[in-house]
Amino acid sequence: MVSRFVIQGDFRSGALVLDGPEFHHMVRVTRHQVGDTVRLFDGTGREADAELTFVTRHSATLAVGNVETIPEAVGPRFSVAIPLPKASRAGWLIEKAVELGVSRIIPLKTERSVVDPRNTKLDTLRQCIIAASKQCGRSRLMELSPVVSWSEFLCRECPDNAVNVAHPGGVPFNSSHVAQSLAEAEEQGRSQKKKIDPEMIVAIGPEGGFTIEEVTQSVTKGARLVSLGPRLLRVETAAVMMASVFLSAQFES
Numbered sequence: 142m143v144s145r146f147v148i149q150g151d152f153r154s155g156a157l158v159l160d161g162p163e164f165h166h167m168v169r170v171t172r173h174q175v176g177d178t179v180r181l182f183d184g185t186g187r188e189a190d191a192e193l194t195f196v197t198r199h200s201a202t203l204a205v206g207n208v209e210t211i212p213e214a215v216g217p218r219f220s221v222a223i224p225l226p227k228a229s230r231a232g233w234l235i236e237k238a239v240e241l242g243v244s245r246i247i248p249l250k251t252e253r254s255v256v257d258p259r260n261t262k263l264d265t266l267r268q269c270i271i272a273a274s275k276q277c278g279r280s281r282l283m284e285l286s287p288v289v290s291w292s293e294f295l296c297r298e299c300p301d302n303a304v305n306v307a308h309p310g311g312v313p314f315n316s317s318h319v320a321q322s323l324a325e326a327e328e329q330g331r332s333q334k335k336k337i338d339p340e341m342i343v344a345i346g347p348e349g350g351f352t353i354e355e356v357t358q359s360v361t362k363g364a365r366l367v368s369l370g371p372r373l374l375r376v377e378t379a380a381v382m383m384a385s386v387f388l389s390a391q392f393e394s
């Protein structure tokens with residue numbers, strides 16, 4: 142597979158000078174040389190092949206070919222609202238979410254959240270999104286939303302989207318549940334003449350779990366409680382499992 146590099150700013154056919162971290166990755170880490178072809182993308186679905194034509198100590202010049210727009214995937218989107226776990230586990234979560242096609246991660250602040258992600262942490266996680274997208278061939282970057290409180294999250298997303306709250310004792314979160322929730326959300330969208338497909342959003346609690354009040358609040362707002370089986374999963378495992386179930390439900394339909 143051709144190596145992929147992300148570019149920011151103006152992206153068009155012709156000469157492009159690349160510096161900074163992507164130059165470093167292209168020339169110092171993956172050791173590309175003049176004459177090599179690489180793939181460039183801008184994270185919004187635009188991609189192009191480019192030939193490396195000139196290299197200096199701090200920059201590379203590329204001849205960018207035809208810039209194509211990769212069509213956006215049709216169908217329902219899947220997002221994860223989650224209190225971010227600590228550093229390396231958050232990086233792992235982000236990497237797997239990108240690979241599994243998650244549309245957005247919504248960092249949650251709940252009663253028992255322990256990690257309060259500051260801007261610097263979110264910036265580091267954005268670098269993880271870029272690295273994972275380069276590796277897995279994703280053209281559109283996964284969105285990392287600003288941190289939101291549980292109440293704000295519920296007010297914003299219920300009842301327009303299919304919000305499923307992972308909580309022991311809920312209904313099994315399997316592919317038939319996904320298909321049924323999406324069908325109901327689509328029906329509701331049609332009756333309200335909405336133009337975009339519904340989004341399935343799963344909400345996962347912190348290591349200490351949701352409080353009873355938070356669970357009750359979500360049900361009152363129209364969210365569904367879903368179970369992930371008999372064992373208690375860590376938050377990032379729960380996210381990966383739910384994204385996998387959603388993905389396999391799309392393959393089956």
Ligand code: SAM
Binds near residue numbers: 306309345348349373
């Ligand atoms: N002591 C907590 C409790 O009893 O709720 C455990 C929390 S668990 C480590 C973290 C979060 O992952 C939970 O709040 C829930 O959202 C999700 N989760 C983990 N395992 C689950 C399961 N088997 N069923 C439903 N949700 C689960």
